Amino acid sequence: MKGDPKVIDYLNKGLRSELTEAAEKAPDRQALDAAIDAIAAREHQDPGPMRAYVHQWSDIRKIW
DSSP: OTTOHHHHHHSOHHHHHHHHHHHHHOSSHHHHHHHHHHHHHHHTOOHHHHHHHHHHHHHHHHHO
16 A cells, blocks of 8 residues: 555544644554544544554654
């Protein structure tokens, strides 16, 4: 799913903001995945696309 525009289209802007905030606050990937799972459960959504989006976002941030 890397770079898949469908992943971004799937997530609304507010949800993307919440997910990237979670990424900024999470001390490690395990805590981040737990936060993503909680958001996905609350939204009744599949966490897979959310994880793909946030992991890609986090990886890009590390490069910068």
